[in-house]
Amino acid sequence: MVEGICYVCNQTFTAADKDALVDKIVEHIMASHRGWAWGDAMQSKNVFDKCPVCGATLGKLVAKCPNCGADMVEQFARKVTMGYIKG
Numbered sequence: 001m002v003e004g005i006c007y008v009c010n011q012t013f014t015a016a017d018k019d020a021l022v023d024k025i026v027e028h029i030m031a032s033h034r035g036w037a038w039g040d041a042m043q044s045k046n047v048f049d050k051c052p053v054c055g056a057t058l059g060k061l062v063a064k065c066p067n068c069g070a071d072m073v074e075q076f077a078r079k080v081t082m083g084y085i086k087g
Helices: 018-032 034-041 072-084
Strands: 002-005 012-015
Touching (some): 018 034, 018 072, 034 072
Antiparallel strands (some): 002 012
């Protein structure tokens, strides 16, 4: 079992493996804290150089990848959540 927390509200989550835990926490963030995550994701310091899903060059603030349509707010939440996982 691995454990992690929501970086917004500090709610604790557990799952059998790291991937399942990240999915569970990101689902929670997108349902309960999307506005907060959007505000964090849309800061210039959090620009993705490349899309984490398809690898397309971005280099600027975008809410969705122009190549594959991936939600960059969700991808930002995934990136941040990785730092809040134990085990």
